[in-house]
Structures are given as structure tokens and as C-alpha cells.
Amino acid sequence: xxxxxxxxxxxxxxxxxxxxxxxxxxxxxxxxxxxxxxxxxxxxxxxxxxxxxxxxxxxxxxxxxxxxxxxxxxxxxxxxxxxxxxxxxxxxxxxxxxxxxxxxxxxxxxxxxxxxxxxxxxxxxxxxxxxxxxxxxxxxxxxxxxxxxxxxxxxxxxxxxxxxxxxxxxxxxxxxxxxxxxxxxxxxxxxxxxxxxxxxxxxxxxxxxxxxxxxxxxxxxxxxxxxxxxxxxxxxxxxxxxxxxxxxxxxxxxxxxxxxxxxxxxxxxxxxxxxxxxxxxxxxxxxxxxxxxxxxxxxxxxxxxxx
Numbered sequence: 001x002x003x004x005x006x007x008x009x010x011x012x013x014x015x016x017x018x019x020x021x022x023x024x025x026x027x028x029x030x031x032x033x034x035x036x037x038x039x040x041x042x043x044x045x046x047x048x049x050x051x052x053x054x055x056x057x058x059x060x061x062x063x064x065x066x067x068x069x070x071x072x073x074x075x076x077x078x079x080x081x082x083x084x085x086x087x088x089x090x091x092x093x094x095x096x097x098x099x100x101x102x103x104x105x106x107x108x109x110x111x112x113x114x115x116x117x118x119x120x121x122x123x124x125x126x127x128x129x130x131x132x133x134x135x136x137x138x139x140x141x142x143x144x145x146x147x148x149x150x151x152x153x154x155x156x157x158x159x160x161x162x163x164x165x166x167x168x169x170x171x172x173x174x175x176x177x178x179x180x181x182x183x184x185x186x187x188x189x190x191x192x193x194x195x196x197x198x199x200x201x202x203x204x205x206x207x208x209x210x211x212x213x214x215x216x217x218x219x220x221x222x223x224x225x226x227x228x229x230x231x232x233x234x235x236x237x238x239x240x241x242x243x244x245x246x247x248x249x250x251x252x253x254x255x256x257x258x259x260x261x262x263x264x265x266x267x268x269x270x271x272x273x274x275x276x277x278x279x280x281x282x283x284x285x286x287x288x289x290x291x292x293x294x295x296x297x298x299x300x301x302x303x304x305x306x307x
Contacts, residue, residue, distance in 0.1 A: 026066065033062035078102060088233050089117055111241055125201075125217040125228065129240050135253040136173040137181075137208035139195045145169050164188030168195055174255035184246050190239050197232075206243075210259050213244050 037058040078101070085104045086096050094106035094115060103120030114130040157169040158178065165188050172178030181187060194206045194215055202219035215236055 025069075029062060029065060033058045033065070085119060085228075088228050088230050091230055092233060092237055110237065113241070113244075115237070122219055124219075126214060127236055127240065128212045128214040129237075129244060130211060131208075131213050131244050131248065132211075133208060133213070133244075133247060133253070134210040134256040134258070135177065135208065136210070136257055137178055137206075138171045139191050139206040140169050141196050141204065142167055142169045158182075162188055164192060167192065173257055174253040177250065177253035177255070180250050181247055186242065187246060190243050194236065194239050194243070206240075208247070209263060210257050213240055213247075215240060 037054050040054070078098075082096065082098075082104055085106075089096060089106040092106075092108070092115075093110055094108040094117060096104055096106050099105035099118055100120050103118065105119070106115075106117040108115055110129075116126075116128045118124075118126045157171050158175060160166065160168070160170065160182070162182065165182065168191055170178065170182070170191075191206060195204050197204055201217040203217070205216040205218070207214050207216060
């Protein structure tokens with residue numbers, strides 16, 4: 001529970017830092033673009049129409065700098081993150097593309113297997129590798145399991161005696177097949193690295209589903225970023241491929257399953273519609289809204305001046 005409390009504390013610190021940064025930017029901008037022109041236009045001898053025009057221009061400038069600058073920083077952040085992640089997953093032979101606007105996805109074939117990576121808000125990392133296996137296995141660090149909640153959902157881990165597996169909580173659809181897998185001398189070390197790793201993720205989970213073996217990393221112990229290096233990504237991929245070779249070399253599991261409709265939906269891309277919606281919102285905020293404000297105001301000034 002302490003690790004989850006620490007994550008919530010970091011969320012609070014991160015939101016406070018972002019709020020403080022926003023105040024540092026917005027307050028001086030408001031003083032320069034709104035308060036200063038308002039003081040100048042109230043000076044004696046200043047024509048009222050000119051004063052209104054100055055106020056309108058300064059207000060629109062404030063809006064454009066605030067919204068445009070915010071979106072500019074947002075786009076730069078996405079571009080910078082994309083370049084960093086490309087340097088991590090590109091050398092693995094994976095092609096990158098945008099995912100749900102702020103995230104990133106990678107796809108390719110490695111060692112004859114389809115590999116998909118998705119990174120999105122959380123931060124969450126999913127690395128999936130295709131497999132003909134049609135059973136279920138779940139491996140997670142014991143410290144990341146909330147016992148009362150796990151018990152409520154019928155989460156019953158295997159009883160394990162291997163010292164290399166004592167830090168892990170493992171469940172399986174086919175227990176006999178899973179125990180044969182766990183007796184391989186290489187598997188405990190592989191699962192330890194994949195499910196615990198360097199400890200920078202709040203929860204790190206290995207999941208075998210029908211058709212895929214995947215590594216999931218939820219949240220980060222740091223304030224910002226995914227905290228992934230090229231060497232770490234390569235290690236994940238190599239460990240998952242090795243684990244699959246061992247698992248597929250065993251006699252086929254007797255208890256099999258199929259993906260649920262919810263699991264199938266979770267594995268599909270949801271980026272296109274979301275991206276189109278966000279582009280429309282950006283255009284409305286930066287282009288259409290200022291025009292709707294400026295044109296009526298200028299027309300009103302013109303009509304007042306001609307009367």
C-alpha cells in the first residue's frame with residue numbers, strides 16, 4: 001500500500017508544479033496584456049474608440065498567446081517525446097506512429113513474431129508479442145497486489161516453493177502446464193526481471209493471453225516520463241521472446257481460452273477518431289473563436305465611428 005500512497009503523493013506534487021508554472025506564466029501575461037492597456041486607455045485625452053480598439057487587440061493578443069502558446073508547448077512536448085521513444089524502439093525494428101494524440105505506438109516483426117508496443121497516459125507501457133498459445137498466465141510482484149481486492153475477484157495465486165519465485169504472485173488457467181513452465185531453470189530469473197525489473201514502475205505485470213504474451217508497466221515512480229532506455233527495451237523484448245520459446249516447447253496446455261470482447265477491444269487502435277476530434281477542437285480554439293470575437297467587435301467600432 002505504501003507504493004500506491006507514494007504514487008498519489010507524486011501525482012499531487014506534479015499537479016502543484018504544473019499549477020505553479022501556469023501562475024508564473026499567466027499572471028505577468030495578464031498584467032502586460034490586460035491591466036497595462038486598461039490603465040493607458042483610462043488616461044485623460046485618450047479617444048474612446050481608440051481605447052476600445054487597443055483593449056480589444058490586447059485582449060485578443062492575450063488569448064492567442066495563452067491558448068496558442070499552450071498548444072505550441074503541448075505539440076513540442078509530444079514531438080520531443082516521440083523522438084525520445086523512437087530512439088528507444090526504432091533500433092528494435094519497430095515503426096512508430098501517434099497513438100491517442102499524446103501517446104505513441106510501435107509495430108513490427110521481430111524473430112518472425114508480430115510485436116506491438118503502446119505507450120499512453122499513466123504513464124502506461126504495453127509490449128505485446130504474438131504466440132500460438134491459447135491459455136492464460138498472470139505474473140505480478142506480490143508487493144503490487146492489494147490482497148482484499150484480489151480476494152474479492154477470486155484471485156488465487158499458485159503455491160510456490162522455488163526461492164526465485166517467492167517475490168511473485170502467479171495465477172494460471174492451466175496450473176499443471178504453468179508448473180511445468182516454472183520448473184525450467186531459466187524461467188524464475190526471466191519472470192523476476194520482467195515482473196519486478198529495476199523497480200521504477202508502480203506495477204509491472206507479465207500476462208499470457210490467448211494469442212499474445214505481454215509486459216505491462218503501470219505508472220512511474222518518477223515525476224515525469226516513461227523512464228525507458230534502449231537497453232531496457234531490448235532486455236524486455238529478449239526476455240519475452242526467450243520465455244515464449246520455453247513455453248511453446250512444452251506440451252500444449254490442456255485448458256485453453258479465447259479472448260473476450262473486452263480484451264479484443266483493448267487491443268485495437270483507438271487513435272484515429274480521437275486525433276480527428278482533437279484537431280477540430282484545436283482549430284476551433286485557435287482560429288474560429290478569435291475570428292468570431294474580432295469581426296463583430298471591429299464591425300461595432302466601425303458602425304459607432306460612422307454615426
